[in-house]
Amino acid sequence: MSEERKTLWQRLYSPIVLSLAIRNLKLNKFRTILSMIGIVIGVFAICAMGMIGAGFTEEMNSMISDTADTLTISPIGEKVIDGTTTTGFSAKDLRDIESAVKSVTNGYDMIPMYSSSKYVYIGKETTMTTLSGMDSEAINTLVTLTEGTLPRGSTNVIVGETFAEDNDLRIGSRITMLSSTGQEVTCRVVGIMESTGMMNFGFSTDSAVVGSIECYTAIVGDNHGLYDKVIVRAYDPTELTAIDNAIEKKMNGKEDKDSDDTVYILNSYEIMEIFDEIMSMSTIFTTIISGISLLVAAVAITNVMLMSVKERTREVGILRSIGTFRSQILQMFLYEAGMIGLIGSIIGTVLALMAAPLFLYGMIGSIEAMLSVGVLMYVPIGILIGLFVCLISGLYPAWKAANLNPVEAMSTD
Amino acid sequence: MDSIPVVELHDVSKIYPMPAGDVHALNHVNFSIHVGEFVAIMGPSGSGKSTLMNIIGCLDVPTSGIVKINGMSTSDMKDDELTIHRRDNIGFIFQKYNLISLLTAYENVEYPLILKYGRHDTTTRTADLLRMVGLTDAQMQHTPYELSGGQQQRVSIARALANDPTFLLCDEPTGNLDSKMSTQIMELLKDLHSKGRTIVMVTHNPATAEYADRIVIIRDGVIVNE
Numbered sequence: 058m059s060e061e062r063k064t065l066w067q068r069l070y071s072p073i074v075l076s077l078a079i080r081n082l083k084l085n086k087f088r089t090i091l092s093m094i095g096i097v098i099g100v101f102a103i104c105a106m107g108m109i110g111a112g113f114t115e116e117m118n119s120m121i122s123d124t125a126d127t128l129t130i131s132p133i134g135e136k137v138i139d140g141t142t143t144t145g146f147s148a149k150d151l152r153d154i155e156s157a158v159k160s161v162t163n164g165y166d167m168i169p170m171y172s173s174s175k176y177v178y179i180g181k182e183t184t185m186t187t188l189s190g191m192d193s194e195a196i197n198t199l200v201t202l203t204e205g206t207l208p209r210g211s212t213n214v215i216v217g218e219t220f221a222e223d224n225d226l227r228i229g230s231r232i233t234m235l236s237s238t239g240q241e242v243t244c245r246v247v248g249i250m251e252s253t254g255m256m257n258f259g260f261s262t263d264s265a266v267v268g269s270i271e272c273y274t275a276i277v278g279d280n281h282g283l284y285d286k287v288i289v290r291a292y293d294p295t296e297l298t299a300i301d302n303a304i305e306k307k308m309n310g311k312e313d314k315d316s317d318d319t320v321y322i323l324n325s326y327e328i329m330e331i332f333d334e335i336m337s338m339s340t341i342f343t344t345i346i347s348g349i350s351l352l353v354a355a356v357a358i359t360n361v362m363l364m365s366v367k368e369r370t371r372e373v374g375i376l377r378s379i380g381t382f383r384s385q386i387l388q389m390f391l392y393e394a395g396m397i398g399l400i401g402s403i404i405g406t407v408l409a410l411m412a413a414p415l416f417l418y419g420m421i422g423s424i425e426a427m428l429s430v431g432v433l434m435y436v437p438i439g440i441l442i443g444l445f446v447c448l449i450s451g452l453y454p455a456w457k458a459a460n461l462n463p464v465e466a467m468s469t470d
Numbered sequence: 471m472d473s474i475p476v477v478e479l480h481d482v483s484k485i486y487p488m489p490a491g492d493v494h495a496l497n498h499v500n501f502s503i504h505v506g507e508f509v510a511i512m513g514p515s516g517s518g519k520s521t522l523m524n525i526i527g528c529l530d531v532p533t534s535g536i537v538k539i540n541g542m543s544t545s546d547m548k549d550d551e552l553t554i555h556r557r558d559n560i561g562f563i564f565q566k567y568n569l570i571s572l573l574t575a576y577e578n579v580e581y582p583l584i585l586k587y588g589r590h591d592t593t594t595r596t597a598d599l600l601r602m603v604g605l606t607d608a609q610m611q612h613t614p615y616e617l618s619g620g621q622q623q624r625v626s627i628a629r630a631l632a633n634d635p636t637f638l639l640c641d642e643p644t645g646n647l648d649s650k651m652s653t654q655i656m657e658l659l660k661d662l663h664s665k666g667r668t669i670v671m672v673t674h675n676p677a678t679a680e681y682a683d684r685i686v687i688i689r690d691g692v693i694v695n696e
């Protein structure tokens with residue numbers, strides 16, 4: 058028979074049935090719009106939350122990833138030198154750290170530095186900052202200057218962009234610090250360091266003051282030649298964890314961190330990964346919470362479709378009696394649910410595309426992440442989820458309609 | 471007659487199981503309808519004539535016995551096969567017209583054609599049928615609510631003829647019409663019969679049954695007189 062010769066597409070797509078479905082939706086415009094609003098809200102909530110979460114993660118990752126190549130190694134174990142208890146890295150410690158790094162890779166920069174909190178006097182203002190001292194080559198490796206030159210000698214420093222802005226400093230400005238002997242040491246600002254941003258787990262330049270080793274020792278002292286911090290930068294960030302483990306093993310005698318450690322290592326790559334994981338989990342969580350509104354919409358659609366089947370029982374009976382197949386009745390109701398889902402989902406997604414940039418701009422001051430694949434994939438995801446939820450919601454009413462007995466259905470008023 | 475009957479019933483029974491006991495709507499019914507006949511099935515309310523009509527119309531299946539439409543037994547047919555039989559071989563004309571309210575008169579008549587051929591009617595068949603039953607071109611674009619009872623029944627007749635069925639199955643075709651309109655509709659059916667159409671009509675109205683050339687009387691599920 059002709060029905061048996063029909064292709065799958067012909068079985069799935071029936072223009073006359075689609076036309077009936079569209080007319081039914083138009084006939085009950087108000088009810089259709091109300092059902093659609095539920096889907097619009099549900100898809101909007103899922104899409105917007107997903108886009109904001111993905112955009113935020115994307116933006117944060119791009120900020121972190123700039124410094125996700127850095128290990129910051131700090132000393133924990135105490136040393137007694139000339140009868141004084143202190144902490145810091147000796148020349149031997151540095152050799153040990155470097156040999157551990159070299160056991161993993163040759164592509165690295167290792168920057169030992171002095172670092173100490175100091176009060177800085179600028180005019181009548183006093184502020185606290187971190188003064189770091191390192192050699193010129195290390196400064197050149199670690200920081201980028203927006204203007205000025207690298208500091209040389211004992212009275213030249215460079216300052217972070219944020220520090221300069223907050224304290225109205227520019228090239229040639231002078232800042233004063235008290236030395237360990239209580240003498241005022243006035244330094245000239247010779248350069249401004251480019252900001253590394255708030256999401257920085259390496260060396261943060263934002264509020265730092267950096268000088269040469271000569272400058273640092275003139276103000277703070279030399280701490281018996283012990284360095285306060287070592288920064289290791291891997292050219293390939295994926296090697297960072299292996300380097301971290303090698304240093305842990307060499308310096309702490311084991312790879313695991315615990316309270317007996319002599320060094321503490323901050324691994325920015327791991328932090329980025331943990332942050333990424335936390336953000337992904339929270340995005341999934343908020344998206345699922347948003348999905349509750351879609352669930353409510355789904356229940357409403359099932360209810361509306363069941364009402365529709367009840368109202369149109371007689372019509373279904375007529376259609377069946379004059380030769381409409383069960384599958385076509387099923388299609389008719391699924392087309393209706395699908396159209397509500399498709400149009401509602403498209404509207405919800407478009408609204409999310411408009412709202413997400415506003416939220417992102419408010420949160421991180423940038424909408425660049427909106428163009429990323431991670432964010433834009435929520436467009437098809439939103440539409441497909443909305444469509445899928447509606448089709449599932451319409452399945453039972455459609456099945457119920459398709460299985461009506463034509464004789465009984467026609468006798469319904 | 472020598473030809474294969476359009477409708478053949480052999481020992482057909484229909485039993486509805488009820489809590490108070492089985493109801494035998496049809497009891498071992500035997501009869502046949504041949505090409506070109508105009509048969510009226512008459513009987514009082516509850517006699518089983520609607521059950522008989524539903525079985526002849528492939529809307530229901532018997533509990534026992536054999537029903538053949540165009541020589542093919544419908545007893546073991548699946549729902550899709552029965553649906554194809556209804557679409558291709560039977561033209562239904564109902565008492566309440568049963569037009570699809572969402573569609574215009576034209577679309578109502580075109581609907582069975584689209585169901586069968588999967589595309590819109592590119593010929594003049596739909597319009598020709600509607601003109602034949604007496605509708606104007608303007609009325610073809612009206613929805614059922616914009617037409618009178620008589621006009622709706624004419625559309626219903628045109629729809630029944632759309633797929634050139636083997637026979638027309640009419641269920642009280644004039645039941646909702648006044649006498650003048652009833653006469654017009656019956657004249658139309660008589661005209662179709664005179665052109666060779668096979669018509670099976672269920673009615674309790676003797677005046678309507680007069681148009682048939684054979685009357686079958688059913689009572690308590692049994693054919694009592696022909």
